[in-house]
Amino acid sequence: MLAVNGYYDGNVCVIKEKVSVQPQEVIITFLNKPYPKAKTKQLTEEQKLKALHDVQDLWKDHDNSVPVDEYVRNLRRGRRFDI
Numbered sequence: 001m002l003a004v005n006g007y008y009d010g011n012v013c014v015i016k017e018k019v020s021v022q023p024q025e026v027i028i029t030f031l032n033k034p035y036p037k038a039k040t041k042q043l044t045e046e047q048k049l050k051a052l053h054d055v056q057d058l059w060k061d062h063d064n065s066v067p068v069d070e071y072v073r074n075l076r077r078g079r080r081f082d083i
Helices: 045-057 068-076
Strands: 006-008 013-015
Touching: none
Parallel strands: none
Antiparallel strands: 006 013
C-alpha cells in the first residue's frame, strides 16, 4: 500500500508527490483541512514596464533577413515522420 498527499479542488484530485507505480484502483480519504489558496504576487507598474522591455529586447539582435517559411523549414529539416 502506498500513501501520498494531494488536493481536491472540487473537480480534480492532484497528487503533490511523484508516484512511479502503474495505474491502479485507489481509495481517496478527505481530511478536514481547507485547500490552500495560491499566493499571487502583484507587480508594480515599474516592474511591468521592465518586464515588457526585457521581452522586447529578446528580438533586438534577431536576423530578420530569413523568411518565416524558410526558417520553419530549416527547423524541421532532417525529421522523418514516415514509419
